[in-house]
Amino acid sequence: MNAVKFLIAAYIATWVIHGTYLATLVSRFRGLKRQMKELGKK
């Protein structure tokens, strides 16, 4: 059925949004870790 492509699109879109958000969290976490290391060195 043609409408199934909309179902697949909705499920993929959901996980793309969650994945992108989780990636930003990991990126921010790494940035803070780096800053903490730099502060520790000083």
Place this chain on the structure above:
Amino acid sequence: MKRIFPILAVLSAAFLAYATYRNLAVAPTDELQGDVYRIIYYHVPSAWTAFLLFFINFIASIEYLVSEKPSAKAAARWIVIAIGVVGVIASFLPQVQAMLPTGMRPSAVATTVIMIPAFYFLIGWLFPGQRLDVLAVTSAEVGVVFCTIVLVTGPIWARPVWGIWWAPGDIRLTSTLVLWLIYVSYLVLRRFSSSAQTQMLAAALAVFGALDVPLVYFSIWFFRTQHPQPVIGGGGSMDPRMLDTLLMSWMAFLFFAFLVCWARFRLEVMKRDVEEAHAMESLVGAGAGKASVPLTRSSR
């Protein structure tokens, strides 16, 4: 956290995978819509999770606003207790029941009302002081992510069923978009304002923003909209297997949201620690600079 978090993350992934399997393979196909209706298992749990997170943001913001003054804190505590008591009693009065939309059970209203004092005292106890503000920003940000999913999956579902992506002027759709915009502006305010009053301003904005949540939720009860009327507790009927699958999917998303909030909370605490350390460093630097000025002058 280092030990238990990965275990919970794996459990959450397994739970989500199982819920998705049930969504796609176990729940029966809808007679009218066919398989595309299965979007409901992502769309509705995401909406409920977003509402819950915005509600947490609302409670945390109120508690943060009153936390400065002990008198305001005591007044807020008594107001919240009064809301709980009066709300529960009122929901069983025949005059109030007559005003409820068809299919809305008084017990459901009473349970919702009792959640206000329950969450208020639980959050106040678990998140004292500045942690309230950390919880507010955490719940708002994760809530926006879930609300974004609602706004993306809704039109994808609407296109094959209604024949249009968006129904302009529909109160449910418009109020959800406004809700999303309010919380995005809340996050933008927190991200780019450097005023000392930012946290208070954001908390005040969050309180006004939360007023939109009941409008979004009850819009399909009180108004005729393109969006379907409620199928749960609204006089509508849903196959028990579909309902089970929907609730299972919501549990899986709630667990996932809890973990994401936990990680985001830790990140915010860490960010504030780093900012504090930077501020201390610049203060020490400035102090050293000031100390050197008179020395330089006296040497002249």
